[in-house]
Amino acid sequence: MADDPKPEGTPTPESAPAPKPEAPPAEAKPEAAPAEKPAAPAAKPAPKPAAPKPPPVMETEPWEGELPDALKAEFGEQITGFLTYVGQSFLTAQVGAAVPIIQYLKHEWGFDYLVDVTATDDPAKPERFELVYILYSFSRNERIRVKARVKEGDKPPSAVPVHTTADWLEREVFDMFGIEFEGHPNMKRILMPDEWQGHPLRKDYSILGMDQKWVQDNLGIESGQ
Amino acid sequence: MPETFLDSTELVLNMGPQHPSTHGVLRVILKLDGEKVMGTECVIGYLHRGVEKIGENRTYAMFNPYVDRMDYVAAVSNGLGYCLAVEQLLKVEAPPRAQVVRVILTELNRIASHLLWLGTHALDVGALTPLFYCMREREDVMNIYEKYCGARLTTHAFRIGGLIYETYQGFEQECLEFCDKLLPRIDEYEELLTANRIWQKRLVNVGVLTAEECKDYGVTGPMLRAAGVKWDLRKAQPYSGYETYDFDLPTRTNADSFDRYIVRLEEMRQSVRIIRQGVGRLEVGPVMAKVPKVIKPPIGEAYVSIEAPKGELGYYIVSDGSTQPYRVRVRPPSFVNLQSLDKMCRGGLVADVVAIIGTIDIVLGEVDR
Incomplete structure (x- = not known):
C-alpha cells in the first residue's frame, strides 16, 4: 500500500490514472485529474486494499463462555489463550497441562471422544512443534482443539491413559515428527519401517530426501530421485 | 481328567500382508492358544505414500486429486471433505445447485462403498454369491460417475468452490432409475443373508464393541451406530445442506458384526431417500462460487469433517497465507477404526478374525495414506 502512491505520484498526475486502473477511471477522469493532486492517490488505494490484503497473522477472536471460564479457574496460568477462528474454538496450553486438561474435559464436560492427535512443525521457533488434540463431546455436540508447543527432544505425557484412541495417533506423531510421548505403552513407528532414518513430516525433511540407504538395502533399487 | 491329547503352547502366526481377507496389505500378527486368539498386533504402512507430505508441496488445487487415492472406494467423499475444508478457510460456500449435486454424488458413493463392503464381507465369511450381485449394482453407480466426470473410481468430481462439470443430459433420470432398481435388490440381499443360518452363526455376537468402548477407541460410522449411539x-x-434432507439414522443395540450389517443395509435405503429428494431439488443455477484462480487462503487453520461411509473423515488444514497448505492432516476413519481390532479379536477364534476385519470396513489406502 505504501509503495503504490509513489510510482503513481512521481510522473505527471495526468498520466497517472491512464495506464492501469480499471475501476477508478470513471471517477477520476471527469474530475479533471491535473487539478486535484490528493484525489488521484486517494482514489487509487480505495479499491485495491479491500480485497487482496490478507492480515499477516491469524485473525482470531477471543473464545468466551462458560467452558473457558471454568478452564481458567481450574488451570489458571497453564492455559495461555482461548481463541476462535472461523467459528472453531481452541485453547493453547503449556505442554505439561495438555493431558490434565483433556482428562478434566472428559470427566467434567463430557468431551469423551478424542478425534485426532497431530502436530505441526515450525523449525524457526524455539519450541518448534505444536501438538494438536481435537476433542468432541457427544452430549454437547461441540468440537474443540487443545494445542501445546513442544521443544525438540521434549517428551510430552501420553494421552493413552485417558483415551485409548491416542495409542496409534501418538505413534503416528512420533513416526512423522519424532516427538516421543512419555508413558506410551508401545512407542514405535507405525507407518514407516522400523529402521527408517528421519521423520518425514518435519519441515527440514525434503520431499526428495528419503532414506536412500534403507531403500537400497531393503528393496535393492535406486529410488530414482 | 483325561490326559491332554496334545500339549499346545502359545503360537505366533502371521496373517497377511497378502492374505485375501485383509482387503489389501494388512499384516496381523496373531498370538494363538490353539484356535483362541490371545492377542493381535497390526503391522501397517505397506501402502504409505506420504499423502500429507505431498499436500505440503502442492498447491491447494493440485492436492485435490490426491485425496481421492486414499479411500479409493469412496473417492467422492474424500474430495468433498477436502473441498469443504479449503472452502472454510477461504470463507466461500458452494452455490445451491452444486451442493445438491454434491449430496447426490456423495450418497451414490456411500451406496457404492457399502455395496463393495457387503460383497467382500460376505465373501470373507463364505457366501460367494452376493459379491457378484453387489458388483452388478455398483457398476450402475460407476457408470453414472463415468458419464459425469469421465472417471469411475478416483473421480476428482468436485472442485474448491463447487463443481467443474454440469450434470449431463439424463443425469436425474439415471439416478432415479438406479434408486428404483436398488431397493428391491437390497431386499434380495436380505433374503440371501439375513436369515441365513451360516451367516448368523458367523456374525452374531462376533466382534462386539460396546458404545463406551467405541467412544474410547474413537470408532465412528456404522460401527458406532450399531452400538446404539444415534450419531x-x-x-x-x-x-452441504444435509439439515434440509429428510432421512433417518438406523441404529442397533447388540454392537456385533451382524448389527453392523443391518445398519449398513439400512443406510443404503436412507441414501436412496436422500438421492430422490436431491434430484427433486435440482434447479438451474451456477455450479461454481467465486473463487480466485490462485487459491491463497488467509493465515489460519480449520478442522472440517464429514460423515464418510466408514466414519468421521476430517481434514485439519493450516494455511500460512501462501498458495500451498502449511500442513494438511487427514483424520482417516479406517485408521482409527482398525485400532479396535485387537479389542474385538481377543478371546475369539481365528476364523472370527477374518469376519472382524471385514466388519470394520477398512481400505488400506486410507489406513496407510
Whole structure:
C-alpha cells in the first residue's frame, strides 16, 4: 500500500490514472485529474486494499463462555489463550497441562471422544512443534482443539491413559515428527519401517530426501530421485 | 481328567500382508492358544505414500486429486471433505445447485462403498454369491460417475468452490432409475443373508464393541451406530445442506458384526431417500462460487469433517497465507477404526478374525495414506 502512491505520484498526475486502473477511471477522469493532486492517490488505494490484503497473522477472536471460564479457574496460568477462528474454538496450553486438561474435559464436560492427535512443525521457533488434540463431546455436540508447543527432544505425557484412541495417533506423531510421548505403552513407528532414518513430516525433511540407504538395502533399487 | 491329547503352547502366526481377507496389505500378527486368539498386533504402512507430505508441496488445487487415492472406494467423499475444508478457510460456500449435486454424488458413493463392503464381507465369511450381485449394482453407480466426470473410481468430481462439470443430459433420470432398481435388490440381499443360518452363526455376537468402548477407541460410522449411539455428522453438524434432507439414522443395540450389517443395509435405503429428494431439488443455477484462480487462503487453520461411509473423515488444514497448505492432516476413519481390532479379536477364534476385519470396513489406502 505504501509503495503504490509513489510510482503513481512521481510522473505527471495526468498520466497517472491512464495506464492501469480499471475501476477508478470513471471517477477520476471527469474530475479533471491535473487539478486535484490528493484525489488521484486517494482514489487509487480505495479499491485495491479491500480485497487482496490478507492480515499477516491469524485473525482470531477471543473464545468466551462458560467452558473457558471454568478452564481458567481450574488451570489458571497453564492455559495461555482461548481463541476462535472461523467459528472453531481452541485453547493453547503449556505442554505439561495438555493431558490434565483433556482428562478434566472428559470427566467434567463430557468431551469423551478424542478425534485426532497431530502436530505441526515450525523449525524457526524455539519450541518448534505444536501438538494438536481435537476433542468432541457427544452430549454437547461441540468440537474443540487443545494445542501445546513442544521443544525438540521434549517428551510430552501420553494421552493413552485417558483415551485409548491416542495409542496409534501418538505413534503416528512420533513416526512423522519424532516427538516421543512419555508413558506410551508401545512407542514405535507405525507407518514407516522400523529402521527408517528421519521423520518425514518435519519441515527440514525434503520431499526428495528419503532414506536412500534403507531403500537400497531393503528393496535393492535406486529410488530414482 | 483325561490326559491332554496334545500339549499346545502359545503360537505366533502371521496373517497377511497378502492374505485375501485383509482387503489389501494388512499384516496381523496373531498370538494363538490353539484356535483362541490371545492377542493381535497390526503391522501397517505397506501402502504409505506420504499423502500429507505431498499436500505440503502442492498447491491447494493440485492436492485435490490426491485425496481421492486414499479411500479409493469412496473417492467422492474424500474430495468433498477436502473441498469443504479449503472452502472454510477461504470463507466461500458452494452455490445451491452444486451442493445438491454434491449430496447426490456423495450418497451414490456411500451406496457404492457399502455395496463393495457387503460383497467382500460376505465373501470373507463364505457366501460367494452376493459379491457378484453387489458388483452388478455398483457398476450402475460407476457408470453414472463415468458419464459425469469421465472417471469411475478416483473421480476428482468436485472442485474448491463447487463443481467443474454440469450434470449431463439424463443425469436425474439415471439416478432415479438406479434408486428404483436398488431397493428391491437390497431386499434380495436380505433374503440371501439375513436369515441365513451360516451367516448368523458367523456374525452374531462376533466382534462386539460396546458404545463406551467405541467412544474410547474413537470408532465412528456404522460401527458406532450399531452400538446404539444415534450419531452421524450429517445430523450432528450438518454440511452441504444435509439439515434440509429428510432421512433417518438406523441404529442397533447388540454392537456385533451382524448389527453392523443391518445398519449398513439400512443406510443404503436412507441414501436412496436422500438421492430422490436431491434430484427433486435440482434447479438451474451456477455450479461454481467465486473463487480466485490462485487459491491463497488467509493465515489460519480449520478442522472440517464429514460423515464418510466408514466414519468421521476430517481434514485439519493450516494455511500460512501462501498458495500451498502449511500442513494438511487427514483424520482417516479406517485408521482409527482398525485400532479396535485387537479389542474385538481377543478371546475369539481365528476364523472370527477374518469376519472382524471385514466388519470394520477398512481400505488400506486410507489406513496407510
